[in-house]
Amino acid sequence: xxxxxxxxxxxxxxxxxxxxxxxxxxxxxxxxxxxxxxxxxxxxxxxxxxxxxxxxxxxxxxxxxxxxxxxxxxxxxxxxxxxxxxxxxxxxxxxxxxxxxxxxxxxxxxxxxxxxxxxxxxxxxxxxxxxxxxxxxxxxxxxxxxxxxxxxxxxxxxxxxxxxxxxxxxxxxxxxxxxxxxxxxxxxxxxxxxxxxxxxxxxxxxxxxxxxxxxxxxxxxxxxxxxxxxxxxxxxxxxxxxxxxxxxxxxxxxxxxxxxxxxxxxxxxxxxxxxxxxxxxxxxxxxxxxxxxxxxxxxxxxxxxxxxxxxxxx
Amino acid sequence: xxxxxxxxxxxxxxxxxxxxxxxxxxxxxxxxxxxxxxxxxxxxxxxxxxxxxxxxxxxxxxxxxxxxxxxxxxxxxxxxxxxxxxxxxxxxxxxxxxxxxxxxxxxxxxxxxxxxxxxxxxxxxxxxxxxxxxxxxxxxxxxxxxxxxxxxxxxxxxxxxxxxxxxxxxxxxxxxxxxxxxxxxxxxxxxxxxxxxxxxxxxxxxxxxxxxxxxxxxxxxxxxxxxxxxxxxxxxxxxxxxxxxxxxxxxxxxxxxxxxxxxxxxxxxxxxxxxxxxxxxxxxxxxxxxxxxxxxxxxxxxxxxxxxxxxxxx
Amino acid sequence: xxxxxxxxxxxxxxxxxxxxxxxxxxxxxxxxxxxxxxxxxxxxxxxxxxxxxxxxxxxxxxxxxxxxxxxxxxxxxxxxxxxxxxxxxxxxxxxxxxxxxxxxxxxxxxxxxxxxxxxxxxxxxxxxxxxxxxxxxxxxxxxxxxxxxxxxxxxxxxxxxxxxxxxxxxxxxxxxxxxxxxxxxxxxxxxxxxxxxxxxxxxxxxxxxxxxxxxxxxxxxxxxxxxxxxxxxxxxxxxxxxxxxxxxxxxxxxxxxxxxxxxxxxxxxxxxxxxxxxxxxxxxxxxxxxxxxxxxxxxxxxxxxxxxxxxxxx
Numbered sequence: 001x002x003x004x005x006x007x008x009x010x011x012x013x014x015x016x017x018x019x020x021x022x023x024x025x026x027x028x029x030x031x032x033x034x035x036x037x038x039x040x041x042x043x044x045x046x047x048x049x050x051x052x053x054x055x056x057x058x059x060x061x062x063x064x065x066x067x068x069x070x071x072x073x074x075x076x077x078x079x080x081x082x083x084x085x086x087x088x089x090x091x092x093x094x095x096x097x098x099x100x101x102x103x104x105x106x107x108x109x110x111x112x113x114x115x116x117x118x119x120x121x122x123x124x125x126x127x128x129x130x131x132x133x134x135x136x137x138x139x140x141x142x143x144x145x146x147x148x149x150x151x152x153x154x155x156x157x158x159x160x161x162x163x164x165x166x167x168x169x170x171x172x173x174x175x176x177x178x179x180x181x182x183x184x185x186x187x188x189x190x191x192x193x194x195x196x197x198x199x200x201x202x203x204x205x206x207x208x209x210x211x212x213x214x215x216x217x218x219x220x221x222x223x224x225x226x227x228x229x230x231x232x233x234x235x236x237x238x239x240x241x242x243x244x245x246x247x248x249x250x251x252x253x254x255x256x257x258x259x260x261x262x263x264x265x266x267x268x269x270x271x272x273x274x275x276x277x278x279x280x281x282x283x284x285x286x287x288x289x290x291x292x293x294x295x296x297x298x299x300x301x302x303x304x305x306x307x308x309x310x311x312x313x314x
Numbered sequence: 315x316x317x318x319x320x321x322x323x324x325x326x327x328x329x330x331x332x333x334x335x336x337x338x339x340x341x342x343x344x345x346x347x348x349x350x351x352x353x354x355x356x357x358x359x360x361x362x363x364x365x366x367x368x369x370x371x372x373x374x375x376x377x378x379x380x381x382x383x384x385x386x387x388x389x390x391x392x393x394x395x396x397x398x399x400x401x402x403x404x405x406x407x408x409x410x411x412x413x414x415x416x417x418x419x420x421x422x423x424x425x426x427x428x429x430x431x432x433x434x435x436x437x438x439x440x441x442x443x444x445x446x447x448x449x450x451x452x453x454x455x456x457x458x459x460x461x462x463x464x465x466x467x468x469x470x471x472x473x474x475x476x477x478x479x480x481x482x483x484x485x486x487x488x489x490x491x492x493x494x495x496x497x498x499x500x501x502x503x504x505x506x507x508x509x510x511x512x513x514x515x516x517x518x519x520x521x522x523x524x525x526x527x528x529x530x531x532x533x534x535x536x537x538x539x540x541x542x543x544x545x546x547x548x549x550x551x552x553x554x555x556x557x558x559x560x561x562x563x564x565x566x567x568x569x570x571x572x573x574x575x576x577x578x579x580x581x582x583x584x585x586x587x588x589x590x591x592x593x594x595x596x597x598x599x600x601x602x603x604x605x606x607x608x609x610x611x612x613x614x615x616x617x618x619x620x621x622x623x624x625x626x627x628x
Numbered sequence: 629x630x631x632x633x634x635x636x637x638x639x640x641x642x643x644x645x646x647x648x649x650x651x652x653x654x655x656x657x658x659x660x661x662x663x664x665x666x667x668x669x670x671x672x673x674x675x676x677x678x679x680x681x682x683x684x685x686x687x688x689x690x691x692x693x694x695x696x697x698x699x700x701x702x703x704x705x706x707x708x709x710x711x712x713x714x715x716x717x718x719x720x721x722x723x724x725x726x727x728x729x730x731x732x733x734x735x736x737x738x739x740x741x742x743x744x745x746x747x748x749x750x751x752x753x754x755x756x757x758x759x760x761x762x763x764x765x766x767x768x769x770x771x772x773x774x775x776x777x778x779x780x781x782x783x784x785x786x787x788x789x790x791x792x793x794x795x796x797x798x799x800x801x802x803x804x805x806x807x808x809x810x811x812x813x814x815x816x817x818x819x820x821x822x823x824x825x826x827x828x829x830x831x832x833x834x835x836x837x838x839x840x841x842x843x844x845x846x847x848x849x850x851x852x853x854x855x856x857x858x859x860x861x862x863x864x865x866x867x868x869x870x871x872x873x874x875x876x877x878x879x880x881x882x883x884x885x886x887x888x889x890x891x892x893x894x895x896x897x898x899x900x901x902x903x904x905x906x907x908x909x910x911x912x913x914x915x916x917x918x919x920x921x922x923x924x925x926x927x928x929x930x931x932x933x934x935x936x937x938x939x940x941x942x
Contacts, residue, residue, distance in 0.1 A: 275718070416924040
């Protein structure tokens with residue numbers, strides 16, 4: 001699998017070797033930004049004279065800033081076409097993207113419609129990175145999540161027990177991550193409120209690769225917290241429930257705090273794609289294994305690696 | 315005509331020599347960005363340490379991104395004051411621009427009011443580029459259109475037949491282009507719906523320079539398509555018509571597709587300032603002479619040349 | 629007082645020595661940007677590879693652009709999280725800022741709530757600059773005002789008579805400036821409409837440092853214009869008055885024009901934080917001592933100095 005000159009659209013395009021080489025590049029980026037001893041500082045200029053076109057049809061401060069700073073920290077620059085009103089003048093998505101292509105060397109697109117990013121990519125001659133296509137995929141988020149798991153768990157993924165918590169029915173992030181984990185020998189637990197379980201279609205894809213040791217579903221975190229190496233928390237959105245009553249009934253079971261974590265391993269890595277709105281108590285922030293802000297930072301290093309690999313600069 | 319240190323406000327300020335030297339600079343910019351053999355790569359750093367102030371009182375993704383990336387590709391940087399709410403705090407335009415002037419080395423202004431850009435320029439000590447003043451001018455668009463015609467037609471303008479299609483009454487872009495073409499020995503055809511013809515005032519200005527071979531008006535493209543070297547398509551906006559009926563009557567005659575182009579020369583350059591909303595069928599995109607996306611890209615090179623010449627860097 | 633690695637939150641943190649060393653850095657920045665003879669041009673690259681995170685919960689073109697261009701002119705880059713809708717997704721301010729911290733080397737925050745910037749700073753490991761916290765402080769504005777006074781008055785502050793004009797009750801800018809001036813032997817006059825006088829709390833803080841020669845309040849500029857070395861004009865907002873009648877009664881007394889300035893010294897420096905909405909007649913712009921646009925420009929140099937000092941680059 002080669003990154004150079006290719007679109008990055010779906011986790012299904014990735015191979016273990018491709019991911020391995022990407023994460024080695026992310027390590028180099030991290031060392032250079034943090035100015036570690038022996039770091040290769042030329043990384044910080046390796047995309048000089050290159051322009052990244054950021055096109056966001058849905059707001060997303062975090063993903064947008066992460067890509068923007070990734071490019072800046074490689075010595076490149078960017079333009080931002082996010083939420084700009086004139087992208088709504090009745091023009092087709094492909095015309096807009098072909099215009100942005102005239103100005104830039106690589107593009108990032110977030111769009112609310114599933115499949116839209118893949119569809120428009122066939123019109124483009126320069127590489128396109130999928131930053132989320134509605135209920136579809138968010139492949140760079142899955143990569144940064146996997147990178148964080150490796151960083152926090154001593155470099156290995158094989159043999160880990162990963163528990164995903166929250167609304168896994170509508171959570172694009174967790175679908176992409178599960179499908180990426182499918183390439184490794186891990187145990188995956190899905191803990192969700194009734195009716196918000198992981199879709200069978202996702203489980204089948206994960207199963208089909210034949211690597212994952214087990215996939216199990218639960219309604220209560222307490223059943224699996226003790227065996228969990230990585231707890232991946234996501235939000236349970238009020239509006240997914242039929243009534244406020246139903247929401248309030250389950251809500252408490254999906255809040256991570258001292259009590260919830262009482263039986264967790266000390267080394268249990270706690271992750272969250274952020275923003276959180278109460279799912280993880282602030283009292284958990286001081287746990288050495290609370291990794292969500294490091295996960296955020298890793299997003300920049302992984303995106304630096306993606307941009308640099310795709311542009312052939314690393 | 316010297317570009318260095320001057321405002322760029324109107325096509326009336328340009329001379330053929332000035333345009334020639336600008337287009338030579340645009341060629342250098344294009345070669346450097348495209349990394350062509352023998353390209354002078356120092357162009358990509360020639361505006362290092364310079365800041366462009368972009369002030370847009372009307373949204374325009376394309377023009378804004380084009381100027382922004384032009385500056386980035388010269389090694390410079392920019393700030394964007396587009397649609398920012400605090401430019402509406404009751405301050406005069408000249409005060410706002412004098413503030414932006416404190417921070418930048420060169421400025422770009424788009425404003426909905428005709429004459430506003432010219433008016434404010436007299437308060438400024440640093441160069442101002444007009445990016446459109448309402449029904450007034452859009453001189454950098456005219457320059458990139460002319461540059462594209464030359465690029466697509468083998469370097470010459472003299473002797474060409476240029477047909478402009480669509481609403482030419484309200485189309486600022488075509489007025490500026492016609493007035494720029496007035497310096498060359500060309501034939502200009504204006505094909506418009508009844509009531510949306512090119513204003514007499516524009517035709518008189520074009521006539522007055524004494525270079526243009528002919529200016530003729532038509533209601534139907536079929537009358538002139540066979541002789542046309544350059545077909546410049548613009549939009550016919552629904553809201554310009556008294557009734558939807560009237561709009562629907564003419565609309566079909568102003569759509570460019572296989573049928574419309576049946577009698578066109580193979581070498582007939584097809585242009586459009588974009589965005590298009592149906593005026594050019596997507597089936598035309600594969601024509602080798604369909605130049606609208608190259609025109610878009612040329613916008614960046616021409617604006618690189620303008621910025622670099624005005625700053626004295628090229 | 630050391631700037632390196634510290635937050636810049638309040639004028640109360642500053643010392644005269646710290647200010648002196650900051651202003652020397654600002655002089656270097658000014659010389660480098662203006663390309664003066666003997667200027668140290670390395671200043672223009674001293675923050676290369678550094679990223680500034682700009683977070684504005686209230687719009688402010690001027691302050692935002694001033695910080696942005698300050699960073700650009702030091703060779704650094706920035707991201708802008710101003711008014712971006714996804715900072716409103718119910719996330720706490722500290723979570724948002726800890727995310728921005730993951731991507732940047734130094735941060736600027738403007739927030740409408742008094743004390744919010746100070747409060748969030750305790751969660752951050754990288755330096756935070758206060759760009760205004762509601763009715764609280766705006767310390768970098770106070771520094772650029774003081775720098776401008778020194779620049780315009782031949783390098784000295786001791787012994788000057790500074791008159792502040794307008795609404796001094798709600799004017800955060802003038803409170804911060806008064807508290808900064810409190811470190812010097814100056815006379816301060818406050819000229820305000822009835823009911824919009826400087827708060828006693830501010831006067832007490834100024835008094836408590838024991839340096840200021842006098843603080844006096846007036847209702848009419850004519851009483852003190854002749855003795856004034858620096859006239860600091862601010863806006864009187866209509867909405868502060870109980871009725872339009874009351875507003876119109878006083879309004880005229882707070883407009884600076886030829887008549888108001890008839891008895892002023894030729895060397896009386898006229899300042900305004902801008903934007904102005906009629907408080908200073910445009911006929912005053914041509915006075916050699918009208919310093920408000922130079923004040924604006926100085927904002928960039930002082931902010932360059934702050935960023936560079938805090939990052940340890942100057």
